Amino acid sequence: MKNNQAYAELMAYQRDTEALGKIAERTGWDQETMMPQGAADQRGIEMAAMEGVLHARRCNPQIAQWLADAEAADDVAAAQLYQIDRSYKRAVKVPGDLAQEMARVTSVAQGIWARARAAEKVADFLPTLREVIALKRQEAAALADGGDLYDALIDDYEPEATxxxxxxxxxxxxxxxxxxxxxxxxxxxxxxxxxxxxxxAQLRLARDVATAFGYDFTRGRIDLAVHPFSSGGGNDSRITTRVVESDPFNCLYSTIHEVGHSSYELAIDPDYGMTPLGHGVSMGVHESQSRIYENQIGRGRAMTGWIYDQMAARFGPLNVDGPEAFYRAVNRVHAGFIRTEADEVHYNLHIMMRFDLERALIRGDLAVDDLEAAWNDRFLADFGQVVDKPSHGVLQDVHWSVGLFGYFPTYSLGNVYAGCLHRAMRAAVPGLDAQLAQGDTSGAVGWLRENLQRHGGLRKPRDTIAHACGFEPTEGPLLDYLEAKFGELYRL
Structure with a gap:
């Protein structure tokens, strides 16, 4: 077979696999937003069936032959082959029946977690969590080739991280x-x-703020969910938010966060659509977009001045007097229980705790029955507070119910990447604050689109950040930014 023919056949096959994956992802979105509660068990069966089809396609021996015969004509083709080869080598290590069972169990587990969280009953969730962890450990053992189980799971979300x-x-x-x-x-x-x-009124504001951040509603939508998330890509990337009527920042900044994720997907070069390069290259890079939208841009003094005007116009006089007081309220530091509501100073400490706990669970150093006590002890030690109820503690996050072990550390890695991107963006975009003060994010998001988002999966994660910034990523810029911002805010 000619090399160009092998490559063409492989890419045609891959496009169908990618399309089926989008359908499965949209089914997951429906489950979290619109599916009737009584359909949970049936949806688990449906998700397992879809995973069976996808897994078989990803493990098709013909892929190995195409990879052996194909030759990359340029850097884009080389990146496509790299990503397909990586996916194939991982997929063939996982038995098909295990992949299907994980899809079924984690689909059903989401509903069990949500009900246990609402009822504040950890015991109602633990048997399901035990089952999820057992399956994830089996998957990790298949992938690890005798290496570290947790590293094998991290690699799903952040390739080459350990x-x-x-x-x-x-x-x-x-x-x-x-x-x-x-x-x-x-x-x-x-x-x-x-x-x-x-x-x-909060949802109308959220929609208008999303529009100000460049979110394309002709290819997206906002819905409500227990735990905000984004889903999809190409020409269909949707977001969700949540509303607490006493806390509008919950809705507002959840929306901006998810707009960052979704805008990354929507900005990728259309030529990469339905290929391995047509979505974010890693969760750390993905999180860099949501965090820089939410924090460095959305919580900055210039942008909060515009948001203050929007809120005052919609809700009437606020209890904080003027844009500067509003900026300080948005960035108020407090040792709360909830990760998604944490200020920038505390956020990464929440992630470090979860990283240690889930690594211990996967390695078998922490029993599921001891998880709640371990969480509460660690939270008291790290944050100086006694967890008052499970929804403020071990039941607050959806991630473990759906098997996302190894995902949490990418949140902090995204913060680190965002710190680097912010430093580079500030140097590259003159007059940025004057634009943001008018609700004009085009300079900021335009820089991100051009230097990072449009490239999708073309480069490896750290190379993606280094290419955008012009320097290798480190935690230094993030820590410098936090110390400067909160030192000024709190007059340290």
């Missing part, structure tokens, strides 16, 4: 974060925002 490298990064970050937290909490805290903010 527990050792991530742990070393956390060890370097922790002293400066803890010192900053101590200094901030010892200073006088600004007033927080209070009041009642009706759901419909």
């Amino acid at each position: 527990a050792e490298s991530l742990g070393a990064m956390f060890d370097r970050m922790r002293p400066r974060l803890v010192a900053l937290r101590a200094a901030v909490l010892a200073a006088e805290a600004p007033a927080g925002l209070s009041g009642q903010f009706p759901q419909d």
Whole structure:
């Protein structure tokens, strides 16, 4: 077979696999937003069947032959072959019946977790969690080739990262974060925002803010979910948010966060559509987009000034007086229970705790029955607070119910990448704050689209960040940014 023919046949086959994967992903979106509760068991069967079809396609021996025969004509083709080869080598290690059972169990587990969370009953979820972990350990053992089980799972979300490298990064970050937290909490805290903010008005604001951040509603939509997420890509990338009527920042910043994820997917070069390069290259890089949208842009003084005007126009006078007080309220530091509501100073400490706990679960060093106590003990040690209820503790995150072990550390890695991107963007885009103060994000998001988002999976994760920034990523820019921002805010 001629090399160009083998490549063409492989890419045609891959496009169908990618299309089926999009259908499966949209089915998952429906489960979290619109599916009737009574359909959970049936949906599990449907998801397992779809996973069976996808797994068989991903393990097709013909892929190996195409890979052997194909020759890359350029850098894009080389990247396509690299990604297909990587996916194939991982897929063939996992038995098909195991892949299907994981799809079924994790689909059903989401509903069990949600009900246990609503009822504040950890015991109702533990048997299911035990089953999920057993399946994930089987998968990790198949992938690891005798190596570290947790590393094998991390590789699904952040290729070439390891527990050792991530742990070393956390060890370097922790002293400066803890010192900053101590200094901030010892200073006088600004007033927080209070009041009642009706759901419909919050959702209208969320939609308008999403539009201001460049979200394309002709290829996306906003819905409500227990745990906000984004889903899809190409010409169909959807987001969800949630509403607490006493806390409009929950809805507002969840929306901006998910817009960052979805905008990455929507900005990828259309020529990469329905190919391995047509989606974000890793969860760490993906998270860099959601975090820079949410924090460095969305919580910055310039953008919060515009958001203040929008809120005052919609909700009437606020209890914080003026844009500067509003900026301080948005960035108020407090040691809360909930990761998704955590301020920038505390956020990475939440991730470090989860990283240690889930690594212990996968390695067998922590029993599922001991997880709640371990969580509560660690939270008291790290945050100085006693967890008052499971939804504020071990039941707050959806991730473990759906088998996303190895995913949590990519949140902090995304923060690190966002710190690097922010430094580079500030140097490259003149007059950025003047634009943002008018609600004009085009300079910021345009820079991100051009330098990172449009390239999709063309480069490896760290190379993607280095290409955008012009320097190798480290945690230094993030920590410098946090110390400068909160040092000024709290007059340290």
